[in-house]
Amino acid sequence: MGATPLVGLPQRSFLRKLPLTRQERGIAMAIGRERRLIRAGRAARRGRLATGALAWALAVAAAFAAPVAAQSPLWPEVSALLSERCVACHSGEFAPLGLSLDSHEGVMAGSENGPVVRPDDVAASPILRRLRGEAQPRMPLDGPPFLEPEQIALIEGWITAGAPRDGAAEPAPEPPEDDGIVTFADVDAILRQRCIVCHSDNGRMAAPPEGLRLTTLALVLRGGDRVVVIPGNPDASELWRRVVGHATPRMPFDGPPWLTEPQIETIGQWIAEGAIDDAGRPAPIPVGAELRLRGSVTGPSEIDGAGFVVTGATRVEDRLSVGMEAEMRGVVDAAGGVVATRLRAR
Numbered sequence: 502m503g504a505t506p507l508v509g510l511p512q513r514s515f516l517r518k519l520p521l522t523r524q525e526r527g528i529a530m531a532i533g534r535e536r537r538l539i540r541a542g543r544a545a546r547r548g549r550l551a552t553g554a555l556a557w558a559l560a561v562a563a564a565f566a567a568p569v570a571a572q573s574p575l576w577p578e579v580s581a582l583l584s585e586r587c588v589a590c591h592s593g594e595f596a597p598l599g600l601s602l603d604s605h606e607g608v609m610a611g612s613e614n615g616p617v618v619r620p621d622d623v624a625a626s627p628i629l630r631r632l633r634g635e636a637q638p639r640m641p642l643d644g645p646p647f648l649e650p651e652q653i654a655l656i657e658g659w660i661t662a663g664a665p666r667d668g669a670a671e672p673a674p675e676p677p678e679d680d681g682i683v684t685f686a687d688v689d690a691i692l693r694q695r696c697i698v699c700h701s702d703n704g705r706m707a708a709p710p711e712g713l714r715l716t717t718l719a720l721v722l723r724g725g726d727r728v729v730v731i732p733g734n735p736d737a738s739e740l741w742r743r744v745v746g747h748a749t750p751r752m753p754f755d756g757p758p759w760l761t762e763p764q765i766e767t768i769g770q771w772i773a774e775g776a777i778d779d780a781g782r783p784a785p786i787p788v789g790a791e792l793r794l795r796g797s798v799t800g801p802s803e804i805d806g807a808g809f810v811v812t813g814a815t816r817v818e819d820r821l822s823v824g825m826e827a828e829m830r831g832v833v834d835a836a837g838g839v840v841a842t843r844l845r846a847r
């Protein structure tokens with residue numbers, strides 16, 4: 502672990518004049534909030550510094566040197582950790598609560614609720630409270646796994662040292678790769694940032710609504726009370742119907758803002774192309790799974806563009822006509838189509 506970085510801390514010229522090593526000086530600056538040291542510094546500038554006060558200032562610096570240096574991680578380590586576990590959600594236009602964790606500036610700017618890092622009262626820092634699960638939902642939101650105790654200690658040590666930024670350049674954000682193929686990874690990024698705050702066990706809600714968890718491909722395909730993805734058939738897939746606004750309430754439930762057009766298209770395309778995993782394998786069709794479509798009748802056997810087959814076994818409770826609001830219950834057939842079991846007006 503290196504010396505406490507100098508950049509980002511109050512530069513006090515008096516400290517530079519004291520016979521300190523670079524590291525001691527850095528530490529002395531880090532504890533610059535120690536009023537007496539600052540006062541000693543002011544006195545030094547005004548030439549009124551007694552030898553005793555200088556000796557005292559050095560003693561303070563030395564006393565803090567060992568422990569503080571031992572727990573003063575450099576920003577690059579903290580930044581690397583945030584990039585790995587937080588930035589997928591906490592960046593960009595939809596950063597939750599406006600909290601961007603992709604730069605030192607963003608971390609220090611905090612969220613719409615205020616600062617998340619509080620060197621003045623380290624334990625009260627919202628970031629630490631979220632990481633420890635003292636404030637809910639616990640972060641990272643897509644945990645478990647949550648951070649290791651040593652990783653939380655790293656962030657705590659960095660805040661204790663005054664949350665400095667060293668001179669090293671911020672890692673440049675990776676340009677999004679666009680190979681034209683939509684795999685689950687593309688959809689996952691959207692679900693993580695906009696949906697799992699409710700649709701997970703670590704969410705804002707007591708239980709995921711409709712039993713629907715959107716945290717892994719297997720869970721997305723399994724659905725909750727009903728399947729929400731029929732590979733190859735986005736029109737009949739509740740996941741797409743909710744984000745495009747065919748089915749209500751539209752998702753995300755806390756919108757607007759809704760998903761962007763490109764995000765909605767990504768989800769639609771992913772389903773249309775077979776809901777492929779990251780290795781390019783299409784998802785199996787959930788033959789026999791039950792589903793429910795509620796929306797506007799757009800054709801003789803069609804709700805919001807989603808066609809279905811009516812058979813002799815379909816229970817037709819109301820005659821449907823175009824423009825009516827209706828509900829269809831049905832099952833998925835082997836080709837990814839839908840066979841209606843019940844039709845009624847709403």
Ligand code: HEC
Nearest residue numbers: 586587590597612614617627628631640641642643693698
């Ligand atoms: C999967 C998306 C996701 C990930 C990953 C994630 N967060 Fe969050 N974070 C959220 C959401 C959504 C909220 C808002 C939750 C709420 O409604 O309280 C939030 C809220 C927070 C807050 C609360 C801010 C405030 O004003 O109270 C902090 C702090 C925070 N996250 C830090 C982190 C840190 C640190 C990490 C990484 C270790 C992380 N988050 C990873 C989605 C995420």
Ligand code: HEC
Nearest residue numbers: 695696699710711713727729739740743750752753754755
């Ligand atoms: C703020 C909480 C919240 C967020 C964020 C959220 N949802 Fe929901 N979701 C709900 C609730 C509540 C329901 C149940 C609504 C109803 O039908 O009464 C629901 C229902 C659904 C359903 C219907 C499930 C079924 O079986 O009928 C789907 C699909 C869905 N959400 C997908 C999403 C997607 C995709 C996102 C992100 C783009 C998202 N949700 C974001 C709260 C949320």
